[in-house]
Amino acid sequence: xxxxxxxxTTRIILGLLSVALMLAGYSWLSYRQHQKNPKDTTIxxxxxxxxxxxxxxxxxxxxxxxxLTDDATATLTRLFAGLGLAVVGSCVLGIAMGCSQSVxxxxxxxxxxxAKVPATAVIAVFMALVGLGMKMxxxxxxxxxxxxxxxxxxxxxxxxxxxxxYKAYTLGASHMEVVCNVIFPYVLPKLLEATRLMIGPxxxxxxxxxxxxxDVGFGYRxxxxxxxxxxxxxxxxxxxxxxxxxxxxxxxxxxxxxxxPWFDAQH
Numbered sequence: 001x002x003x004x005x006x007x008x009t010t011r012i013i014l015g016l017l018s019v020a021l022m023l024a025g026y027s028w029l030s031y032r033q034h035q036k037n038p039k040d041t042t043i044x045x046x047x048x049x050x051x052x053x054x055x056x057x058x059x060x061x062x063x064x065x066x067x068l069t070d071d072a073t074a075t076l077t078r079l080f081a082g083l084g085l086a087v088v089g090s091c092v093l094g095i096a097m098g099c100s101q102s103v104x105x106x107x108x109x110x111x112x113x114x115a116k117v118p119a120t121a122v123i124a125v126f127m128a129l130v131g132l133g134m135k136m137x138x139x140x141x142x143x144x145x146x147x148x149x150x151x152x153x154x155x156x157x158x159x160x161x162x163x164x165x166y167k168a169y170t171l172g173a174s175h176m177e178v179v180c181n182v183i184f185p186y187v188l189p190k191l192l193e194a195t196r197l198m199i200g201p202x203x204x205x206x207x208x209x210x211x212x213x214x215d216v217g218f219g220y221r222x223x224x225x226x227x228x229x230x231x232x233x234x235x236x237x238x239x240x241x242x243x244x245x246x247x248x249x250x251x252x253x254x255x256x257x258x259x260x261p262w263f264d265a266q267h
Contacts, residue, residue: 044232052232053218056133074217082141098157111147119205132213144205145198157191189260196252
């Protein structure tokens with residue numbers, strides 16, 4: 001039967017099995033590569049990965065820094081700032097377009113156009129307009145995800161049932177009260193879902209900018225260590241990025257269920 005439910009225990013076992021198979025596959029590839037070249041670092045074995053992790057977390061007396069904490073602080077600060085600006089901006093623009101046909105006619109065409117332009121293709125333009133530093137990272141993230149998120153919110157507002165709006169007006173609500181107390185709670189789960197889907201692209205744009213212009217951050221560290229073929233450092237960094245993305249996705253999914261339990265029932 002299509003989409004037949006399975007027990008939660010079975011789901012957990014299958015998930016753990018897939019991870020175990022992935023780790024076993026990597027171990028086999030690393031073993032085969034080291035049979036050809038015992039000093040190979042392109043597919044590091046578990047001992048080399050452990051050494052890479054130690055290098056990332058140990059204090060560097062000469063440079064007076066610790067790679068992992070410095071890089072994580074820089075990257076997460078840029079990511080959260082960019083995501084925050086994009087979420088707030090897309091919420092305001094999306095609700096405005098959904099509530100006003102004049103705003104819709106004015107903003108929908110350029111946002112639809114910009115949503116199709118990859119942020120990495122206009123890095124040179126951003127560099128000329130805003131320079132380097134924090135402004136570059138924020139511009140990359142906001143330009144890359146805000147148009148798509150705004151369109152998602154706008155479409156959600158357009159799907160808002162008219163009868164709910166009429167009931168609110170009948171009870172004496174003002175236009176602003178309808179927007180804040182009726183429409184916003186309705187589109188909130190869609191906004192959270194859009195944010196979940198955009199975590200990956202936001203990280204891609206940020207890492208790309210850090211690789212090109214950064215002097216600290218995950219992208220910068222991956223670029224430097226890749227040039228030196230220190231994959232024992234690169235792979236743990238990639239695993240941390242994936243783990244952080246997974247954690248953010250899980251937290252937003254939990255937040256969505258708590259703030260809008262009716263959303264899962266309807267979808």
